Amino acid sequence: MDVASLTSIVVYSHALAAVCFALLLLPLRASRVASRAASRDASLRSIRIEPSHRFALGLACLFTLLWAVSLAWEASNGTLWSSLTDGFEILRNAGWSLFLLALLDNWRAPGSRLPFGLRPSLAIAALVYLGCLLANLMGHWDLALVREHSQAPAALRVAMAVWGMLLVEQVYRNRSVQERWAVKFACLGVGGLFAYDFYLYSHTMLFREVDPDIWAARGLVNALSVPLVAVALGRSRSWTSPLSLSRRAVFHSAALFGSATYLLAMGSAGYYLRFVGGSWGTVMQVAFLFGTLVLLVGTLFSGTFRAWLKVFISKHFYRYNYDYREEWMRFTRTLAQPGPGLGVRVIEAVAALVESPGGALWQRREGGENGGHYEPSAHWHMPALTASEPADSPFCQFLESSQWVVDLHEYSHSPDKYDALALPAWLADYPRAWLVVPLILHGSLSGFVLLHTPRSPVKLNWEIIDLLEIAGSQAAAHLAQQDAADALLVARQFESFNRMSTFVVHDLKNLVSQLSLMNANAARHKDNPEFQADMLETVSYSVQKMKLLLQKLGRGASGEQSAPLAIDKVVRQALALKDAFEPHPQLRVEAPGLTVLAERERLERVLGHLIQNAIEATPRSGSVTIRVAQHDGGVLVEIADTGEGMSEEFIRERLFKPFESTKSAGMGIGVFESREYIHELGGRLEVASRPGQGTTFRVLLPLHQHAMQAAAGRAA
Incomplete structure (x- = not known):
């Protein structure tokens, strides 16, 4: 095809596009008049178009009209494009992007300080388009530069086309079936414009020149999109249906758009390396592209990057930080998963709300003079914890009375904000500790969750704190339900x-x-x-x-009353019944005369059962050692053996469950009864064991003198 024929085709093609978009502006003008009349006559309100939609569509049609006229004019003078036509093309792309954002209802943010109430993300996009216009004025937008080994003009045009197609996809995806009827033709028409631009400029990047035939047909393609937009305009009364843009869709679209832009830039850089690398050019290009692909995959699979992207999208694209439907469904699904380990699932569900990588759970255990204590019951991506906290400590009293989520980082800088808070000493052993989330049930503290510092910085505000408090209450209800179910099962x-x-x-x-x-x-x-x-x-x-x-x-109830007992004598009596067994236990009394308040028969049976278990788990060549000492103002009876040992899973899931026994003739009640009676006395039973290395049971009981002094102090 000669130059004259090609120029003539370009003129007619783009002139036709100009006429079609001029005709499309007429119904927009009519709809404006109709909307004014509808404000006076209720019978006409059904044909009213949303002002933001009408304005954005009219602006896009106007810019497209000017673009088509300028291209037809330049072609009539023998030129395919100029800086003027390039400028109108940028405005055309900006106009259609604005129209798609108006359909998304996502271009204004309540309370925004930017002009016209624009969202920060849209303001950034506007700055990008303005930057492209500035580059056009400076002569850096000319497609002729592609022949001079500069892919930037074509690459930026491809990026604009990809951005437009992503917006079209978002508009269609986030509509209901009924709403898609109203917008599908608009999506087809506008999507066709951007798709043809993508094809044109991708071809230009590949062959380093503009294909004149594809360029000539561009005006005709734009003209063919007008009937589609016109049909959608006739259905425009359904454009105003309420829309909720899915955060998941935006997240995946943003990741896709970023990946496409990254690959486009890296492909251009690889081509440049091949061009300047000489004999090593191809090797350098392949190695560079492989490295960039590995980097991209590593980034996409990075938990820190995903957390940062979610926070960025929530902060800049949405009025609220969370999609509450998605978050609550995920939270409920996590807690409702079958099987054991509810404590771990509670930590995981709460931590996911703030992108925390780990944490630990403390739950209340009743017994003792202070009304119970809080002990660690589960941990997730965090070392196992042993520190317990009394229920009457200032820390627990503050959590229960205020029901606040405690930011430990904020407390370290501004402790005055938590005037009545006193942190326990064991928290200093966890430098990554960040948040303490109370688990409130019926106004009482049933436990608390300690969370690690998040992967991506999260600034706490009223929304996040309220969500954590509600999630804590929901988690407390699930834990209480499990405890009730376990108690019913035991009954x-x-x-x-x-x-x-x-x-x-x-x-x-x-x-x-x-x-x-x-x-x-x-x-x-x-x-x-x-x-x-x-x-x-x-x-x-x-x-x-x-x-x-x-x-x-032989486990009948005893009517014996509690009395002061010398713990070393009770241990000796329990050992006297084990003389016939091997290995013979060794007793070390480091603090004789320590007294506890208990029933002799039950305490002797509890200690005897733990000693018997140690003997049965230890071979004759092994050893069993019993130590009686004073520990933290109380009594310690330590029973250590060198037997088979137990796994952490067995201790957590089976050791203290009634009717769970590994012995052929056992009923599985001994260890359960031992722990329950020790808790009833106000003490606690600790276990440390490793498979093949033995087990150590630590029975911690309060001193009788301490109990009497505490009772006298309360009476006074």
């Missing part, structure tokens, strides 16, 4: 145990009947050798049967 198991005793009594009755019958016949057959042998066999069987039944039922 049912004990009920089953009591029901089992009915069958045991039935067996005893059968044994008594057999013995009674034998006793009745003894007077007549006592001299019969066969009767004597049968009698001995029956008595022996009955004795063995009753011994077995007594072992199962």
Whole structure:
């Protein structure tokens, strides 16, 4: 095709586009008149177009009209493009982007200090378009530069086309099925404009020159989009339907747009390396592109980057920081997952709200003189914790009375904001500690969650604090529900145990009947050798049967009252019953005469059970050591063995559960009863164990003298 024919096609093609967009401006003018009339006549309000939509669409059509006229004029003078046509093209792209943002209802932010109430993100986009206009005025936008080894003009045009297509995708995706009926033709028309630009300028970058045939058909393509936009204009009364833009969609679209821009820039840099690298050019290009691809994949899979992008999008694109529907569904799904480990799931669900990488959970345990204490029950991506906190400590009292989320970083800089707060000493061992979230249930503190410093900086405000407080209450309700379910399960198991005793009594009755019958016949057959042998066999069987039944039922309630007991004597008495077993336990009394307030029989049984477990878990060549000492103003009984040991999972999930036993003849109640009675005395039972390295049980009980002094102080 000769130059004259091509120029003629460009003129007619873009002139047709100018006429079509001029005709499209007429119904916009009519709709403006109709909207004024609708304000006076309610019967006409159904044809009213939203002012922001009408303004943005009219501006886009006007800029496209000027762009088409300028291109037709330049082509009639023998030039395909000039700085004037390039400037109108930038304005055309900006106009259609503004129209798409108006359909998204996402171009104004309430309370924004920028002109016209613009969002910061839109203001940045406007600055980018202004920068492109400035580059055009300075001569850096000319497509002729592509032949001179400068891909920037074509690359920026490709980026504009990608931005436009992403906006079209967002408009269509975030509409309901009914709303898509109103906007689908507008999306097709505007999307076609940007898609053709993407094809044109991608071809230009690839072949380093503008294809004249593709350029000539551009005006005709723009003209064909007018009927589509006109059909959408006829359905414009549905454009004003309420719209909620999904944060997930924006997140993925932003990641996609950033990845496309990054790859485009890196591809251009790789091409430059190939051009200037000489004989090493191809090698340098391949190595560079592979490295940039690895960097991109690593960045996209980085938790810190994803957290930063979510915070950035929430801060600059939305009025609120959270999509509450998405957050609450995720929070509820995390807590409602089946299986054990609810404590870990609570930490994970709360931490995800503020992009925290880990944390720990403390829950309240009743017992003792101070009304209980809070002990660590779970940890997630954080070392296991052992520090407990008394329920009557200033720290717990502050959390319960104020129900505040405590920012430890803010407290370190401005402690006056928490005037009644006194941090526990053990918090100093965790330099990454950031937030303390109270778990409030029915106005009382049921526990608290300690969170790590987030991956991306998060500035706490009223919205985040309110969300954490509500999430804490929801988590407390789930934990309380689990505790109630566990208690009900234990009650049912004990009920089953009591029901089992009915069958045991039935067996005893059968044994008594057999013995009674034998006793009745003894007077007549006592001299019969066969009767004597049968009698001995029956008595022996009955004795063995009753011994077995007594072992199962030997856990009757005791009516004994609590009394001051010397703990070393109780331990010695418990050891005296274990003389027949090996290895023989070794006793070390470092502080004799320590007194506790307890029931002798129950305390002796508890300690005896722990000692028996240590003996049974240790081979004859091993050792079992019992140490009695004073610890933190109380009594410590430490039972250490060198036996098989236990895993952390077994200790957490099975050790203290009733009716869970690894022994063939065990009922799994011993350790459960031991812990419950120790808690009843106001103490606690700690376990440290490793598979193959042995186990250490630490029984911590309050001193009787301390208890008496505390009681006297309360009475005074």
